[in-house]
Amino acid sequence: MHALTVICTYVRLGMLNVLQYRGDFIFQIVGILIGLVTSLLTIGIVFNQTDSLNGWTTDDLIALVGIQILMRGVISMVIRPSMQQLMEGVRLGTFDFTLTKPADAQLLASVSQFNAAAVADIVIGLGVLVVSLARLGATVGFADAILFVVLLFAGTVMVYSFLLMLSTCSFWFVKLSNILVIFGTMFENAGRWPITIYPGWFRVTLTFLIPVAVAITVPAQSLTGRLDWQTTMLALGLTALFAVGSRWFWKFGLTHYTGASA
């Protein structure tokens, strides 16, 4: 309950922040639109040459792009900016203040920033998804829809846990902001295609090391009727493992936090 109050307050403050910087907000939306057009053009170019990519059709891939944009919105709304802020706080020493608050430090660190422009990502992602589903003529049943939402949630938890672990490393290494850039690049470029098209070693990387697979490909598979129960269980199991592991790693990292000096 208290956690919810804290999260709501942060979100409300985040919205106020947007009103302070309207110009930046508009540019972020322009950036999102450019990203969308590039993604669709790339798909168009590929499918000028072929009808099917490892069994995925144009509309399947458009659905995947929709999910990628949607996930990007979810991640960049709170998780990514908060993690960035956490690393910055560790470097500058302002993270001290997070630790002196009577609330769970992981919670405070994870929701401290809110990027309202990400809502545009979510809206556009949903839009692309709906259009592609209509073109597929697919009928998504109630159970499928539930599974899709569950997998999307699992993907979010997985990416969150992953980023939390990366950020926790800053307790030892202090300056690590580039690590988030690497994640962003992988997410943008590798996540644009279903991981099934990649060679085995890269698929393993994208599943276990940089969890783009669970976050994007698996939900897309569930919507386009490609998902078997083994993959579902693997995705959910990995998510639970990442969530527990990252919590443990965070607690361990905290005991190593020395803060910046005065």
Next chain:
Amino acid sequence: MSSSPDVSIAVHDLRKVYQVPERDSGLRAAVTSLFNRKSRAVEAVQSISFDIQPGEIVGFLGPNGAGKTTTLKMLSGLLHPTTGTADVLGYTPWDRDRAYLGQMALIMGNRNQLTWDIPVADSFELNKAIFRIRASDYRTRVDELVELLDIGDLIRKPVRNLSLGERMKCEIAGSLLHQPRVLFLDEPTIGLDVAMQRRIRSFISEYNRRTGASILLTSHYMADVEALCQRVIVIHHGSLLYDGDLAELVRRFSPNKTIIVELEEGAPAPDDRIAAIIDRAEVIEQSAVGLTIRVPKAQTAAATSRLLAHLPVSDLTVEDPPIEEVIEDVFNIDVDAAPSKDERATMMATGATCPVDHGQFARDEAS
């Protein structure tokens, strides 16, 4: 777990050793250190002990790097000590019990926690949510703090639009909304102008009077310490050098007196004659109309009479050196010559003078 009701902070043999990464300057050393990091143990705080009563304001003094901030960070639960214990309001700080954190505040003058881009009042809302402050209490306290700190016009402005002093006042208000019973202030007036320093000082004193909070304060401005603290704790190189009355500190640590002499009009400047008149005088300042001399305390009377006898004096005053100077003397103590832990313990128990080499002391005894 619980402390006696008449002690709000009890620190016993607190010690903190840091592992500090170390490398030589230059590219080669930088590359080597990427693969082979060397570190060195630095003892930032060496077994310090003290008690603070409820409602007490204690000045925590020491030069940069003495271990003040490290101690404050341990007491506010940010750092685990290497060894030793502390009990604050019945809690062990580094357990970071939420009940404890809800009654404590750490304010650092050189770091801000208010959100940069939004109005101050919105940042306050965040603390209200985190500290679970009841709406009615929140309104009363905001009103009270706004009035005491005179920040009525400021709290609607984004933090980035505030001056340093304005921001500090808002920082303090935001940190006190949950009405902490223990307050750790790390240089709350750093970088502020004199008027603003005075304002913050009187506010701290008022907050202490109204709430009975215990306050441990570090500051490099002696005016802060003189105005707020009867008692001071001095640490240097991580060791406790002195714990007691501020006035006593001056008496005990200052081996000198300052004599200010005004000469009769038209009298020739005494120049090098001073050395002939008094043995160990140190001329601090000299002008056409007079001079300021520092002499060992024991020689004050003799020096005064010799000055009166040998110079055309129109006025003469004897003063204790300013507290800044005394503190500087204390800080200049050579670590190796500093008393051992046992000696310090005896010294504090008996009220004896710190057996420290002050230069002047040594020469004094030689004479």
